[in-house]
Amino acid sequence: MLRLLYRVFASVQSENTLKAAGVYSSFCSAASLPASACSGFAVNPTMEHKLYQPPPEVRGMTSLDKEAFTQTVTVPALRVPTGVLNKVVKSLKKATIQRPGVPRVVQDKEESSDFRLVLLDPNRVTSSSSFSEAEAEALRSFSVPEELHHYELRLTYHNLKSEEVLEAVLPQGQDVTSAFSRVGHIAHMNLREHQLPYKNLIGQVIMDKNPGVTCVVNKTNTIDSTYRNFKMEVMAGEENMVAKVKENGVTYEFDFSRVYWNPRLSTEHQRVVELVNRGDTVFDVFAGVGPFAIPAARRGANVLANDLNPESYRWLQHNCKLNKVEKKVRAFNLDGRAFVQGPVKQELPELLKGKAGVHVVMNLPALALDFLDAFRGLLHQEPPCEEKLPTVHCYGFSKDDNPETDMVARASRSLGFPLKDRCSVHFVRNVAPNKDMMCVSFTLPKEVLFSNDQEQTESSEEPAPKRQKCEEATDST
Template identity: 30%
Template sequence: MGRSIVREVATELFGEENARKMVRSLDIIGDIAIVKIPDEFLDKRFIFGERLLERMPYLKVILRQVTPVEGAYRIRSLEHIAGEDRKWTVYREHGIRIKVDVEKVYFSPRLSTERKRVMELVEDGERIVNMFAGAGPYTILIAKYKDVEIIHSIDINPVAIHYHLENIFLNKVSDKVILYRGDAGEMIERFIIGKADRVLMPLPEIALDYLGYAFKALNKRGWIHVYLHIPYRETWKEALEKARETVLNAVPPGWSVIEAKPHKVREVATRLLQVCVDTHVCRG
């Protein structure tokens, strides 16, 4: 519903073609909407923001995306254009609450279905490592619904860790999570060698470089969920096979693959697919 209203308001101000593109890049996180506005219409951004608030009273803040998602922390610069002067919100999905500053911490509502899919694969008693945890949506969802032994949740961004900690208490899962602020490889080397049954790697830009650490975290056998961005030519199905081969070629010596199942997460750009390869491995 939010999307069709944004499209109507954008069509009034910027024309149909621009409105269509703007809706594709729109993110609604809690009571905040994040919009991209073409440079030639920047003078109309405040009136656009005000009109969105009038038509969607459940939104309280409108932000404009100024830079792409970038850097190690995977964050973007945002300009406040209407509503309350804040960039934090509380987002609800699948019965959990995630508080997050949408400028200082990566968060994407587009991964909601994927997070639920991975949570449902987890079995009771598992020990899990989340190498790139952000404000904690995967960790909190798993801790909330599964009787896991422990989740080691790591992020290099101190602000992400701040919100992650708050989310642990907000969702009452403090008995199941240990938080680490630092580089995932370093934290595994120092504290988590051989302690896990399942490792999540939700950062496609560096997942392959860090795959060796995921193996080090595993005990004798377990699952690694490797997220990758894979380009394709004709159909997205090509990307699935490419992703699977990419992971198989990167398995370190001393490990065997029991199965490697590629799963389509979403299209991130034209002919670029985000894939999660669910990889079941054992030593030997």
């Protein structure tokens, strides 16, 4: 439902307009996305800031001159006796000025120690009639006249929001964005072509306006499908790419420029890990730095985690030690297919004799569906049917109008076995207006796991005697 709403919104307005209207932030909240996934704010270039009108000379600035943004503006104010000051400010909290570094209460211009001026938001209050009934009643109860005074307020660069600065600098008519993903001390942006001449200024503004951000980077190409990392250039700050992040109570460290990490997936990591019980075994085919593997190990699972990228493998081992689960996780540096046909194949026969669950996580959305054929005929000896078969959680991207159907069809083709009515499909997130990330989960069919390619069929039917035996075994449990 959320995916459909997003597509409807995207078809009539740009993402920037949605964010400016507050729709995007509401969507993030409704989708249970973490705050780090929705960092920053994108601004509609037609937005007006009544309080601050930037000087025309800052337009086109590529090297940040903070002094050029200084401006004096007139704001409304109330003259309030000091004895009731705190009560008045509390009653007018929605009407007072809200701006970085700007106090809501200032010295009375007449310099009387008995009064203070409470500064009001000029977008909210333009006359004494602007107060709500409750606000007006509060002022009367405190014997505060509703007469508005005027106060000359000096605004500097430090009092401006990042979107105000960027809107003032970038060309009119172009979209303006200060949105980014936060990874530890790193702010990661995806700038568009027309924003590139201003990249250093944008980076400096983002760093100035977001405490704790000491490095701002821009992605310069698409993710490499082999190692799942992308080249980045530093726009501002230190060239320190080793980030430390905390997700769902687990700490991770890694070189962000050399491994794959997406802060928007924390909810999905938690969803799948919560399906794992103590004593289960988890095979993480594309483990990265461990966002599935390590939480699963902390829940008491035995984990075999693999990644082809040597850097991911190194940081996976590091994070296992960091979180004290190195004895619960065996790490591998193999191709995904080699991992399935090697360690997975070696471990499965014994695991299938037990009662504990087995999970296979395949989080490489660009390619994971194509690796499902590695399970065809993986094992030679078919166990009794009552034994528990592995549950596979395989991720993929879909641009189809019906992504659920698309995912099932593609997974079925790769397995050589129909999954319709034998799987579930979970919407993870919207990657672009016409591109969704999905997860298809299913019990690995024994017709796939214990058959050779020559024996694969498009039918899920079993010989009658075997099917009957399984039904009898099911009824007896």
